[in-house]
Amino acid sequence: MELTFWTYEGPPHVGAIRVVTSMEGVHMVLHSPQGDTYADLLFTMIERQGKRPPVTYTTFQARDLGGDTAGLVIRTLREACDRFKPRVMVVGDSCTAELLQDQPGSLASGAELSVPIVPLELSAYSRKENWGASETFYHLVRGLLAARAPAPGWERPARGDERRPRVNLLGPSALGFRCRDDVVEITRLLASVGVDVHVTAPAGATPEDLLRIPEADANVCLYPEIARTACSWLQRTFKQPTIETVPIGVGATCDFLREIGEVTGVDVSAAVVEAQSRLPWYSRSVDSTYLTGKRVFVFGDASHAVAAARIARDELGFDVVGLGTYARESAREVRAAAKVYGVDPLITDNYLEVEARISELQPELVLGTQMERHIAKRLGIGCAVISTPAHVQDYPARYSPQMGFEGANVIFDSWVHPLMMGLEEHLLTMFREDFEFNDVATPSHLASLGGHSQRPAEGELAVAAPEDGVAWESDAEHELKKIPFFVRGKARRNTEKFALERGMQNISVETLYEAKAHYGR
Amino acid sequence: MSGHPSQAAVALPVPGCTEPRVTQERGQRAVFCGLTSIIWLHRKIQDAFFLVVGSRTCAHLIQSAAGVMIFAEPRFATAVLQDRDLAGIADCNDELDRVVAQVIERRPEIKTIFLVSSCPSEVIKLDLANAAQRLGGHYAGRVRFAEYSGSGIETTFTQGEDSCLKGLVADLPKAPADRRSLLIVGTLPDIVEDQFSRLFGELGVGPVHFLPARSSTDLVAVGPDTSFLLAQPYLGETARALLKRGARAISAPFPLGAEGTREWLRAAANAWDVAPERFEQVIAAPLARAERAVARQREALRGKRISFLPDSQLEIPLARFLQRECGMQLLEVGTPYLDQQMSAAELPLLPGGVRITEGQDLDRQLDRVRADRPDLTVCGLGIANPLEAEGLRTKWSIELMFTPIQGFDQAGDLAELFTRPLNRQNRLGF
């Protein structure tokens, strides 16, 4: 058993529902009790979808258990087929049904339905949502395409000149992070270098579209969490190369274009040189000087977290002070990235550990999921959401991709906003002695995040306060108060550390400034 | 409920003469399971912790239903079963003990831990009653343990509270004879509870206790001289448990709307032999306030057609309120369960021939909603936006569980919850 307060990911069948909900012409029968129908609201409320997910739940009750739950599965399948007339039926069970061992997949295959069945085994007690989505997408692709697999040893013929290169975009899904706009952005970007998008899946795809996947020259693994398994099967079976770079950030988008160029043979050099994003100039402009060395903590699914860390350091000039993921499946990538940034990787799906790490590190900006948004709000730290799980406000009405050059513009705006506006920070520092600008003067943009009223007392922030007690002399304490609140926690921590290391009992004003000089950045 | 037929309900005018038509339906249900009630129970009983023994689905359900309302470390959690627990590699009882120790370490101030069973824990027949006893012995004097089912195979949405309170009733001490008292049963927001306490005080009805109490260690005694009055319609099992303990039931409509609240209070006043003049005098001012507040909303609701999809079991009293006090026209009143006994004072107040559906067959029900095209449909969160996208206005029923709606001073707010979607439709230019 694992004590769980909040969970980053839902169970694997929620991942399966994400994939079928993304598609057209696919229906799912989920063998599950009634409460599991809450999954509908994830789509209709959080993502504001105007349709119920294409899922029929068997909603068995205790009184059914002694009887014929298998019969219930078959009845539900028949009715769902009649009513929704899907072109593919996906069948799976949720955690409770897995224990009943009704094997709804085999029941469905034996039920002589007039529709192809894709049975799923979702391992509810060891796996989670992203894995469930990935498995479902893979089984759909494989289920439909396995019969068309060429003989072993077959080689993909080179593309002739009669058509432009084309690729598939794989992985965008319902309840994914900004998938709707990323697909538009990447499709435009590819068009700008003369590459067509052949099939986008699962988002918006029909079963017939899945059948066309092998016709493309390559697969773009846009969201590896969902598409990697399918991409490697396609690569093995249909000899379709996989484009691995996730184009989030200016640098990664340029790398993505280069990879596209290598795989498809198109010339991308002009597009790379132009790099049509405002991020580089905005980042170089003088107002952005105040962004220098901002300490950021990054947490999310692996691909978004790794991409965010790169942007943070190389494109915004931040210091990455922490990097982690809740996805144990992708721990390796995140560990490798953490090494690059010289930080301890945090691989955990326990949000309490994430919270502890954030309050220990006291970053100035948190880039995370909606869980980290809650944590940051409580600690009075600015936050931008970069990854699922996300909430309704992360499905904005406006066009706001994360990928490609426009995505980089969006990222610049949305990460910089929660940080103190440069001028405002200077003013606060300059006027810190002015009673109007004292500690309770909250930067206006933070007020919207709850401002100072939500900020914990300073004592709570200073988690590193040593237990063996280095005492602050009252003059020093007073001097500390003159330091702007947004760096005060750090100043206190550093000074105490400095004093402790030197075996000092008391901290005087002198110690404070010595420590400042010691750690001065 | 036997013994104490409500004077009130009989005295009221009964419109129409036909019984409501109740149709049973079986099929796909779209209602949360009883775990959902933890969201309001943990806010009511602030020194208790709710530990679900279940799966990741259970944890995800509670957090999704709670939405972003809870920022703090919650007083509920899930002990998520893993492969090793099911394969018998780990002993579930040892594991549970370990998890409970973790909870107590994090939250040493907690006085009671509710072990809540789920579908998976029930299917594998994990005996939480036994576990509660064992742990109760181990932590005797520090933490009390209770156990109930919130599973979707046993309970539907608000029935989770019924299941929880029923368990609590068994633990209540026995009241000495000749100590007459009134027990109000069912979670009410504190503000509503305080209003009722004041009114009962002015009426001279009391002493009054509430179940659940705000503190989990505040165990009210029950016995033959306890009279109880349900504040929520979904508490049939709890009521039957109280009857078994010898308590006497006061039957009344539920305190929704001006009329419902008046009759609910009147039933208690009658049981206490409060003089009718005194009763009228005490309730005159708040009743008038309630009627004025409802009247302000009635304009927007009168003649509008409404359907209920089954959800909270509040559907019957809500339908009664909206039809009688707000002039709405009832198309279909769906409810997950219709407890005839608990609704005995409500059903006669519904117009004759109203279509009541018990249980659910979701797709058929949605077909009927599409055919009826009500002005307003009360439904669960998962269905609201899809119906809106089809041009139908909706009210999500879960809001009724999180908003103070009972009592005189909330009657207007209750009506307003239903006028808001209609008002919005009028304002929007598309």
Ligand code: SF4
């Ligand atoms: S229906 Fe059962 S398995 Fe599903 S969330 Fe509720 S208790 Fe858990």
